[in-house]
Amino acid sequence: MGWAGDRAPATGLPRPRDARSSAAAFAAAADRRTVADLRAAGSLKWTLAPDRIGAFVAEADFGTAPEVRAALHAAVDAERFGYLPPADDAALAAAFAGWARERYGWDVDPGRVRPVGDVMAAFRAAVRHLTAPGSAVVLPTPAYMPFLTVPGVLGRPVVQVPMVRDGDRLVHDLDGIGRALADGGGLLVLCNPHNPTGRVLDHDELRGIARVVDAHGARVLADEIHAPLVYAGRRHVPYATVSPEAAAHAVTAVSASKAWNLPGLKCAQVVLPPADLDRWHDVGEEYEHGASLLGVVASTAAYTAGGPWLDAAVTYLDGNRHELAALLATHLPEVRYTPPEGTYLAWLDVRGLGLGDHPGRVFAAAGVQLTDGPACGDAGRGHVRYTLATPRPVLRDTVAALAAAVRSG
Structure with a gap:
């Protein structure tokens, strides 16, 4: 065999x-x-x-990939239980950049890839530091459950915009999103591939969303945690690649946690637009501190060998x-x-x-x-x-x- x-x-x-x-x-x-x-x-x-x-x-x-287990065993044997060293931080950024280039055709500067504990850490950072105080979170629904509950903890209202049916598919209501942004929405949460419906948005859909967001001067938190899990006939298109405007206003959250089954190791990555790097330098430590060294080791192995x-x-x-x-x-x-x-x-x-x-x-x-x-x-x-x-x-x-x-x- x-x-x-x-x-x-x-x-x-x-x-x-x-x-x-x-x-x-x-x-x-x-x-x-x-x-x-x-x-x-x-x-x-x-x-x-x-x-x-x-x-x-x-x-x-x-379980997970044997290459990931091997990397974790080696790290445990070496008693690598401390804080995240810069070399491992850089290795993870390079590993994700290589994965994004190979699998999605997305050329990401590793210097724009920062470690965080999970996607919700990236979300909290975007809400707190990249949108106007008190502005609403615009959320297409159905949605991943914490996106409905966490904004309230941060003192932000949530505006639900139900997705609409187009044949057998659920699609985003662009008019509804536009109205919500016009009424004070500062951040659109865009989950692609979509949790919970499983939709994988194509380039035209994403480009249409980008136009609406750009017209209202808003930001996007692109939750692309499920990006490695796409079936034949579809292809993951990173939101930040669909237009210069999308690249400028999107904060992209990614992780190996779903594809390789590593959520308990607490490691995700946030891909920042160049214009946000200085701001992240000032505020990012709070969110990066949640990324575990073992999670970084496992994620690096997943992206490079899994x-x-x-x-x-x-x-x-x-x-x-x-x-x-x-x-x-x-x-x-x-x-x-x-x-x-x-x-x-x-x-x-x-x-x-x-x-x-x-x-x-x-x-x-x-x-x-x-x-x-x-x-x-x-x-x-x-x-x-x-x-x-x-x-x-x-x-x-x-x-x-x-x-x-x-x-x-």
Whole structure:
């Protein structure tokens, strides 16, 4: 079968010589993981509600790349538990710049890439230091849950702008965004690939958004944390590349945490426009201090050597998103679902089941812990978010449990 013969630690996943065998090996290892295995591993997703199937938090159930594990083992053996040294900071910036160039065609100056603890740290910094005091955060919804709650803590109102349907796709309401910015919005949150719908915006969509933002003199926080997770037929386009105006007004937040399953290591990157570098020099220490050295080590390894593992993971997730469609068509045909173009999140419109505004509560009582749609904004009523980065047998059991809950009343 073309195996190199050695095996990666922890998962038993063979190290393959080619992409096809890599995908097959990944799938075999993933399918062997049981619910008991996942609970024993101790993640939040599988221990917060130990009597339920964990499908709510955006964590994957596949471990991480062997190259990332090797880098972490080496760092632990060397007892690298201190603060972040400049050399590792620079290595991470160069690693992301190389990844962005190779995968997205984005030529990023590593000097504009700074480490932060997570995407929300970049968001807090943008709100506090790059927008006018008291200005509103404009948020297309449904949205990642903390984008709805954190602005209030920062003393900023949130203006929800529901996405609108265009056939089977949800798209941004440019007129609504324009009105919100005209009424005092200072920052637009742009999540692409989109959490929770899985949309991957194309160049024209992004360019249209950039025109609206530029016309109102606003800023954009481009949350591109899911950028490495895009399926065949779509391509991630960094928002900052679509026009000179977008490049000037966008702060881009990225991370290896979703693609390589590293959220607990607390490391993300913020890509700043040149005009913001002096301001960041004055205020950035507060946010950079949250980036852990082990997270930087892991992220650097992911960007420089983790591509083949990620490609195998995306192939498996591609199968999962289509498997979910087939299962829903068979067992819950009332559910409206468009397979995501990116991310490993499924946005399920379950209003046809008659479960009310908060269907997540119904499914939780039946043993499946999903993200309840209203947590993602008013546009989420009657919806749930499902994390499909799970072994395929678990995915099948999950849909069976959802169907049983509905049929039993």
